[in-house]
Amino acid sequence: MVLEHIQQRLKSEDRYDCPWSWDSLTPELTAAQSRALVAWVLDYNENFVVRSSHLIPQCWPIHRGLAREIAATYSHWMAVFHHPTATPSDATYFYDRVLPPFQDRISRWLGPHAEKCQAGTHDAGWDKDVAERVNRVHDSAGDTLRALDGGIAQSLATTRSAPAEGSDDTADDAAVGSSHGRLGSPDDP
Incomplete structure (x- = not known):
């Protein structure tokens, strides 16, 4: 459902309900996007984390800035790897120019006690x-x-x-x- 929505949005001239923008999604699409993001985060953690600072912790939904960036990065990933016109150059660009800066920002989005979140002990007073x-x-x-x-x-x-x-x-x-x-x-x- 989310993949089809993203593909449709990429073809559309009217970009009001962009899948990477939580504000523009219907409740149904928001729920589908939430499930898709959980799966994507699990896959990301399993395949792309080489440093603890790059780990997306379980509490990521509480960190709304990170959740929004995950949605944007996920949407970019979907366009690069699942759009019919995607190319190997698109994939290389994603791995070279999109993924590393995203990984470097994860700890900043988690706040001053990022290491606690990444260790699985989210500090309730983090914000x-x-x-x-x-x-x-x-x-x-x-x-x-x-x-x-x-x-x-x-x-x-x-x-x-x-x-x-x-x-x-x-x-x-x-x-x-x-x-x-x-x-x-x-x-x-």
Whole structure:
């Protein structure tokens, strides 16, 4: 189902519901994408991890920036290895230019205690500082905590990609980065 959707999106001129963008998926596609990502992460960990810092831990869905990057990398992988027009050059490009930087960013997306997550002992307070900033930006701790505590599909499907229209939180967006739901660099402060 996800493969067919990605292939259809690659052929389409209207790219509103892009499979690598959680915000644009229907609930049905979000659930299918979630299952596909779990399988892809297992395969990735089995075949491409050569350093512990490259391991995607079980808690990856909680790290929403990482989950979004996994979705984008997975979609790229699907296009490279399953699209009818894919070439060996596409595969080489993926292994040379897409996969290594993705692997190098995994620990950054996991936060200051990445090694705990990668050892299977996720620190429940890993995002305390970030969560406090998100709460101030949203001006509602309840909404933010519900989004953080929800399942991967619900959390990722309801995250904003940009500040709400008429909102004046662009300065806080820059400070919060992807934790606010805006895809930013893992190096954003």
